[in-house]
Amino acid sequence: MIKLYGIPASRAGRCLWMLQELGLEYENVPVSFLGDSRKPEYLAINPNGHIPCLDDNGLILFESMAINLHLARTYGAGGIWPADEADQSRVIQWSIWGMTEVEPPLMTVLMNRAFLPEPQRDETKAEAGEAGLKAPLQVLEDVLKDRDYILGSEFTAADLNVHSILSWGPALGRMDVSDTARLARWLTRCGERPSLARVYPS
Ligand SMILES: N[C@@H](CCC(=O)N[C@@H](CS)C(=O)NCC(=O)O)C(=O)O
Structure with a gap:
């Protein structure tokens, strides 16, 4: 049995999206922010006291991107995890890029315009x-000049992972992407996936 700890309105949302995209059966344990995530029973699962955390039939993983790369590689081979090895490396590259190049400045924007x-x-x-x-x-705007998705014509884990970081800005109305029209269209294209609507039903 796969268990994902964490609520959709957190970084756990990106892992729930991956689980939905892969069509896997799972249980979502709705551990929330401070308080919930610092209870001894949760710290015994993830000693960092953060969400998300994955229990994949006994394999415990923390870090949302590590969880998503694991899920894509294990259950999405040839689809969301591309068959080509160079493309697999590109998925890893873009996922780390999202976490290091995009998430820190975006969090600064969101903290100071929405969360604090x-x-x-x-x-x-x-x-x-x-x-x-x-x-x-x-x-990203330049990469998308000749393609619909980050690696080419197909939606892959690179799109899911980067979108799950970047989309928070425009979704919360706190980031203007009108200067990057291709990126804006890519945000919409990925955002229309039925798997995402299942995580965040309107
Ligand atoms: N780099 C980690 C960050 C995890 C993280 O900071 N999660 C936040 C929620 S989005 C959290 O658990 N906050 C509550 C807490 O720290 O108690 C990841 O991507 O999984």
């Missing part, structure tokens, strides 16, 4: 985060 209580928000920091996003967004 209003008195603690700092628009100067939000603008610095926005400025930090410009270069990576342009990298």
Whole structure:
């Protein structure tokens, strides 16, 4: 049995999307933020006290991208995990790129425009985060000049992982992507997948 610990409105959402995309049966244990995630019974599963965490028939994994790469490689071979080895390496590259190049400046924007209580928000920091996003967004915009998806004509784990990071900005109305039209269309294209609607029913 596969168990995924964490609520959809957190980084666990990207793992729930991967599970849905792969059509796997799983149990979602709705561990939430501070409090829930620091209870001794959860710390015994993930000593970091963060969500998500995966239990794949006894294999315990933390880190959302590691979880998604594991799931794609184990259960999505030839599909969301491409058959070509160079493409598999590209999936890993783009997933790490999303975590290191996109997520930190984006979190700065979101913390200071959405997540922190209003008195603690700092628009100067939000603008610095926005400025930090410009270069990576342009990298993705350029890659998409001759293709619908990051690796080519097919949706892969690279799209799912990068989209699951980047889409939070526009989804929360806190990030303008109108300067990168191809990226904006890619966000919509990936965002229309039925598997994602199953994680976040409207
Ligand atoms: N790099 C980790 C970050 C995990 C993380 O910080 N998760 C947040 C929720 S999005 C969390 O657990 N926050 C609650 C806490 O730290 O108690 C990952 O991608 O899995």
